[in-house]
Amino acid sequence: MTISANPVRGTRDYLPKEMRLREAMQNIILNVYQEAGFQRIHTPILEDIERLDKSDGGENLNLIFKILKRGQKLDLTKENLTENDLADAGLRFDLTMPLSRYYANNRAELRMPFKVIQIDQVFRAERPQKGRLREFFQCDIDIIGDESSRAETELIHTTAKALKALGFTDFTVRINDRRILTGLILTAGFQPEDVGSVCITFDKLDKIGAEGVKKELLEKGYPENVVEKFAGSLLAGGISDLSAAGELCGNPEAAAGLAAIMDRAKTLAAGSYNVEYDPSLVRGMGYYTGTIFEIASPKFKSSIAGGGRYDKMIGKYLGEDIPAVGFSIGFERIFEILSESEEIPFALGKDRLALLYNAEDDFIEVIKKAEELRAEGYAVATMVKAKKLGKQFTNLEKDGFLGAHILGEEGIKIFGARE
């Protein structure tokens, strides 16, 4: 009996032609990031289970893949076993918690501001659905150790530049500040301890609409007059003016800071993308402390990039707060958009040639000829010449080969040039 060959639910295989696109995407993003002075690091996929549990990861904490203890550490005879008895590690669900741990662990070797790139896999046990994988890549840049809003400016500029290099044009950077959002929630009459819960509901505005948000808040038991006041200001989009929002929430300084970030972003965009204040922007994670931002494209229903400032996270590992802000490109969303587009606006690796030979040819001569063609800049795959050469050519062209050379004959047959 054969064993099933399907990948684990919620994960997928990538075909060579998909990998060509993914590799080109990654190279473009990485090049923009590195050119901008960011440096790549790598952290383990495995993380300590307690660390993951204490990470303010919001809803993601319910989506952690946990690793079974091994050897004598796994005691199945214990009564009333809990998951904590069974697991000692888990797979990271984002790259921000590992980065904060990394900074605390390696601080002696790092200088501030630390401008860092992470392009790596994360894991979330989400209900599988189109465009939502359990194992996927994120592309993050972060600046650690710069409390000034120049860090936000640089992240927005660099992320936008990467998106433009990927061929995206008409996107919008939406900005908010958690301090303004929190201030407006408190002004409506909610208690400080309710802010997190209100944010979780408010974050669903795109999905369930203003009425849905009101309904859920009432169901959560908040007073009707408070919910109405909240609806009147934030839900109705009444605070679309940033300085008015700053006054209303009692934090005009935060509003002025956000206005300065937006001004600089607009100047650097020079019309190539939009920058907007979005009073309803929440971002799910519990760890954001200031500016939050995301990028929306008309090509995709949800955001294609997102991030924000998290000045209190590294302190949990270091015992001392260090300012930090990050921006993450949704690699899988970009891949989904590009793999469904008619034309890819960038090159996908080297031109590929097939070197066709007869099985009885001296294979040393085959390899030597292949190396000659490789020295000319081609990627060259050797393969036995089929009896039906026309069909072989058709298949090779379908597989993305530029052309073929037949051992012992002259020149290269370019497929596109065939009559």
Add this chain to the structure above:
Amino acid sequence: MTISANPVRGTRDYLPKEMRLREAMQNIILNVYQEAGFQRIHTPILEDIERLDKSDGGENLNLIFKILKRGQKLDLTKENLTENDLADAGLRFDLTMPLSRYYANNRAELRMPFKVIQIDQVFRAERPQKGRLREFFQCDIDIIGDESSRAETELIHTTAKALKALGFTDFTVRINDRRILTGLILTAGFQPEDVGSVCITFDKLDKIGAEGVKKELLEKGYPENVVEKFAGSLLAGGISDLSAAGELCGNPEAAAGLAAIMDRAKTLAAGSYNVEYDPSLVRGMGYYTGTIFEIASPKFKSSIAGGGRYDKMIGKYLGEDIPAVGFSIGFERIFEILSESEEIPFALGKDRLALLYNAEDDFIEVIKKAEELRAEGYAVATMVKAKKLGKQFTNLEKDGFLGAHILGEEGIKIFGARE
């Protein structure tokens, strides 16, 4: 109280300077592989637990990180719980089993011979020790669908080319054939069902010596005359002549095939590396069916690359055998060797410049100047100019910067050129 910032036992963080080396290594390897007509694929890190358990992975089966079931699937109230009740997935321990599953799953989209690259992470819960990580990268090339030994030739040639591109010179390709090895074990008088167990012991020859192997075989209860005969032929290195080994084991065809592979490899090496028949080469995995090979370097105690033919593995998923052979570069071993060497024989990314400015400067002007320098080909990191400029320069040089530009001043200060 702060949370520990240490990575999970057996895993590690990589600093920016380490990542520069790792990225350059990966680019070099990938470029050689792609130029040789291989194509990259990607499979999930998560694999089905049953599939892992049934994979002939030898000792690695005891080193699988298992993933706890989630939600209602995890029933902790059941009596006599076993690991199988608790886990439904695991982390892959190599890239060969996932590739075989991948080929069976995607066969309709793939053409033979399928020449494939995998550069990805694998996980093994080994006892942590120097140079042995629980989470590490492998770089594999495989050829699926070519039963001829041209596949072996191409893999050896391409892997050796990648090692040469990484600056390795005086390495040795050691070759054997599982059919010859098995034949010699049977000729000594072992039973067919003992071959696997004898191989596991024989594989320890490097570590425990000929006497240690004899001792372990006797302890396993094999007859003394059989063990002695085995020691007389294989352990004493008596069968260093390939054609004699072929005669003795009753499979002269396998020996002739191996001789042809070696001849071609030597011709293509043209003296740039050594090729040797190694009758004591075993390779741990249970799935090899024919040629096996590894590469040894005087710079490292164990092999730096290894692989072989596994013609029966894909059939487990497809219900039909497909010839397959692969070669894997030990990325972490190469990294260990290179990171300890005085000089790296290849370039590590773009030249990096620091663009220094005063906090009160217009940050738009800072970014514009940075973009000018980036357009000249530099990677440019912006940062505030320190009061002690000399110390800042020293630190920047230590961090690998080529030089600095101070906003508003002329030219670039190249650190190496300082008096």
